[in-house]
Amino acid sequence: MKINELYQSIINDLKNGKRPLVKLNEQVLDDIYESYSQCLSQSDRELLMKVLCILDNTQTTTRRFEEFILKSFETFTDSEAIIFLLGTFQKQVAEARFKDGHRLEMSHLQLLERLLEHDDPEVVEWTLRIIESIGSQGLFFKKKIFAMKPNFFERFNKHRKAIFQIIEMLEKRWGH
Structure with a gap:
């Protein structure tokens, strides 16, 4: 085909x-x-x-x-x-590596770290979704993620609201 x-x-x-x-x-x-x-x-x-x-x-x-x-x-x-690359990254890089018993490499983590600083909140949201899914390797981002929690008024944007919710979930998981 x-x-x-x-x-x-x-x-x-x-x-x-x-x-x-x-x-x-x-x-x-x-x-x-x-x-x-x-x-x-x-x-x-x-x-x-x-x-x-x-x-x-x-x-x-x-x-x-x-x-x-x-x-x-x-x-x-x-x-x-x-955003499309992040979806594919999650499946064909992160999931494929974990399925094979391999963790993400430092270059992968550095890429995700750069994307946390992206201007588009939807990119940040999808980056956080990947970080949330990578288990203990997500701790690499702990300090940066907790520092970027959106304020009250930013939460009216649906992507910033999702960012806030993901960060709150990670705070509970990681014990902030």
């Missing part, structure tokens, strides 16, 4: 309220790998979004795309792309 066909199938399922979670075989993974490589070499944002959609809506986790995902954070810096 070609990338465009697979992407369209996922989009149709999502529009119909279905959770796609497709299984990818080696041939499809090879096709995605080739497409992802092309998208990075040509800075093709449209292709990136299709690839990320597929990788985020699959049952297949693989560390095969880890380097591409990390490089994408440098190449595609708009908020929408970063």
Whole structure:
């Protein structure tokens, strides 16, 4: 199945309220790998979004795309792309590593730390969601996270409200 066909199938399922979670075989993974490589070499944002959609809506986790995902954070810096990258990072980097018995590396933690300072509160929210999911490695961010708790008036923004709620949950978990 070609990338465009697979992407369209996922989009149709999502529009119909279905959770796609497709299984990818080696041939499809090879096709995605080739497409992802092309998208990075040509800075093709449209292709990136299709690839990320597929990788985020699959049952297949693989560390095969880890380097591409990390490089994408440098190449595609708009908020929408970063949010999609974070979803894919969670599944294809964090979950794939944990499934294989590996923790996130310092470079991964440093990337997440930089994203905590992003201007877009939605990027910060999704970064916090990943940090919340990485267990004890999240303690790396404890001081920074507790210092960034939104004030009362900022909580009227839905993403800042979510940030506040995630930080409160982490405070309870980590004992602040």
